[in-house]
Amino acid sequence: MKRLILTLLVLAAGLPAAAQGVRRTADEFNKMSRSDTTLVELKGVVSRMRGDQRGVFYLKDETGEAYIYGLVDGRPGSNVSFPQMKIAVGDTLTVYGRRTVYNGTTIEMAGGHLVRKADGPNHAAELEKQTALDVYPTFKGKGTAAFSAWVTSHLKYPKDAKAASIDGTVTVQFVVGKNGGVQEVQVLKGVHPVLDAEALRVVRSSPKWKPGIKDGKPVRVTYTLPVIFVLPD
DSSP states (O other): OHHHHHHHHHHHHOOOTTOOOEEOOHHHHHTSOTTOOOOEEEEEEEEEEEETTTTEEEEEETTEEEEEESOEEOSTTOOOOHHHHOOOTTOEEEEEEOEEEETTTEEEEETOEEEEEEOOTTHHHHHHHHHOOSBOOBBTTBOHHHHHHHHHHHOOOOHHHHHTTOOEEEEEEEEEOTTSOEEEEEEEEOSOHHHHHHHHHHHHTOOOOBOEEETTEEEOEEEEEEEEEOOOO
16 A cells, blocks of 8 residues: 555656656666655666556666656657557666655655657567466457457447448447456447447446456456447348
8 A cells, every 4th residue: 555655646746748857877866865856867778577567667777777666658749558658678768757765675766757768679579578468368268259249249229320320330448457347448439429339338238257367467458349330131
């Protein structure tokens, strides 16, 4: 709980979009005084990834490594989650944040902001390795095709759409949570409000899945599903 509170407090404080930190090396950052709240700029290469969902990793330069906990997107005009930043081992990053100490021993930058990123030479391969699951989620013991069939079988064609001869494909995004529940269901590309609403209703009513597993632990997995509405003859 203390860990969560600390992180939320740092994130809540935020950083200005055009923040200008004092450039420090990893070694200088690690040796800063506990009372020093200077906004710091760190630049280095991602050397180790510890949490590819929340942004927990080590940033290495010529002097050593700095521990980053909970990176958020601070680039102008961009505001995406850490997985959507597609950061992999070997990428070069510039981040802004303040030195904090967790549990009296762990020196870190909690709630830092990403301001620049350059993909490393093996970016695609490293990203694939990081995101690959040991076990993928299953629906009723089967894969995503089984869920797609289940959704189709539970659709009720809205009367208004049928009367107006409206059909098409609604693209829905959802998350299979750590407990297997279907969460955060949203329309990425809609067709018509009544068709969109029906697609959301059915996906939200999904029975629980068996969650995905990575490194022996259940993880959240995001899916995109086309929900096809075909006018009956």
